Amino acid sequence: HTHTHKTPTTQHDNTHAPLNHVAIMSFTAAEAAQLKKAVEGPNAEALARILLIKKLYPDNIAMQKFDLDYFGSLGAEDQAALLQCARSGIENPDSGMGCYAMQPADYDRFKPFFSKVLAAYHRVGEDAKHVNDWSLEGVDGLPEDGKLDLTKLGLPELSMRVRVGRNLADFPLPGAMTKDDRINLEKKMCEAFDKLKAMPEYGGGYNSLTPDHPDHISDEQYQELVKAHVMFKDMAADTYLSTAGIASDWPYGRGCYVSEDKGFIIWVGEEDHLRIMCMKKGALLNDVFDRLHTAQSVVESIEGLSFAKSSDYGYVTSCPTNLGTGMRASVHIPLPNLTKDGTDKKAKEVAKPLGLSVRGTGGEHTPIGADGTCDISPSARFCIKEAEIITALYKGIKLLKEKEDAAA
Secondary structure, three states, X not given: OOOOOOOOOOOOOHHHOOOOOHHHHOOOHHHHHHHHHHHHOOOHHHHHHHHHHHHHOOOOHHHHHOOHHHHHHOOXXXXXXXXXXXXXXXXXXXXXXXXXXXXXXXXXHOHHHHHHHHXXXXXXXXXXXXXXXXXXXXXXXXXXXXXXXXXXXXXXOEEEEEEEEEOEOOOOXXXXXXXXXXXXXXXXXXXXXXXXXXXXXXXXXXXXXXXXXXOEOOHHHHHHHHHOOOOOXXXXXXXXXXXXXXXXXXXOOOEEEEOOOOOEEEEEOOOOOEEEEEEEEEOEHHHHHHHHHHHHHHHHHOOOOOEOEEOOOEEOOOOOOOOEOOEEEEEEEEOOOOOOOOOOHHHHHHHHHHOEEEEEOOEOOOOOOOOOEEEEEEOOOOOOOHHHHHHHHHHHHHHHHHHHHHOO
16 A cells, blocks of 8 residues: 555554653643643543644644644544554554545545645645546646557567556445445355456456455465465554554455456455456556456446545545646666666665655565565655546656656
8 A cells, every 4th residue: 555654563562652751841842731631531541642743743743733722623423534544653653644534525524634644645735626537538648649658668578467446436435434335345246257257358357355245365375375465464463454453354345356367456454445457568557547447347336336536625535645647657667777776775765756666576565576676656645636546657758767767
């Protein structure tokens, strides 16, 4: 997932990481007054901890933007709900983002909080509005023929992948789901998958991790799918997802649909209800982009399914980093010159100003390939159109290849 979360530390369970009490001594009079007021209420421990994290962890966006006066203006039910959104950042002070939405309406319901978080992370105004648009027409930097062809950049066929995160409007988001919610969501999706299976362009089948599910697969089969990068790993190992409640009730309600040609996959029950993705080894980025657009429209048009959207913020995702498009478009590209020291450090330095993220070929926090193959994707998800993301990937690859060739 596209978090700015640092790799979880293993030396201690940081559910209550020892926050430096010296920080209390350096509180201003106003902060001390806030702390005293906070300590008198029912959420005393959480609020005192938030104040300390503000002091000690400047990179924890949610804690930095958590306004105690705004919190104090909310009713008890809203206060509890907002604290639930912020729980992962309170319990993991070293978080980069530090919050997740728990209900589809949270971004709008708690706009005074989330608008500040979104502005800080996505570098947009607090009044930013997102527009979804898949049409490539008129997008800046699009080749004249409209084809995003990697061979024109002197590249061979590469592994291309585009995904979107989607959530159903009539369920809580994964952090607040009960075990029954997870099982019912999977049931509802299996009816949709039956429709996909009956369509010749999709076909395929569903693989469930839910015990006693008709499509249940063995642990060996599951591990094979993980190895093949088709299925997601056990989320319980991620402290951020665990403290947010997103990894709860594992493996119930978790699974993945895979099309007949293995080029179209839908994850069920990961960080978002659905991760819909298309992948292909090829040279034309339009192939995976167009197929995904068609496929996600097919899924959304199935009776009874409606994706959670915000009128201001686009498609709703659990993590604010993915909000808007929920889209990540990537290629696996060998960069032997930029990675000749065996790490992706130089590649990251070069890619960052180009608006690109670099990660290992197995996803976030995984090593690069032995031949220097890296996973490259545009970082932006919010206040950018889908068509602009795929074009940004093409433009970014072109510039990155120039840097790679120059490093020879």
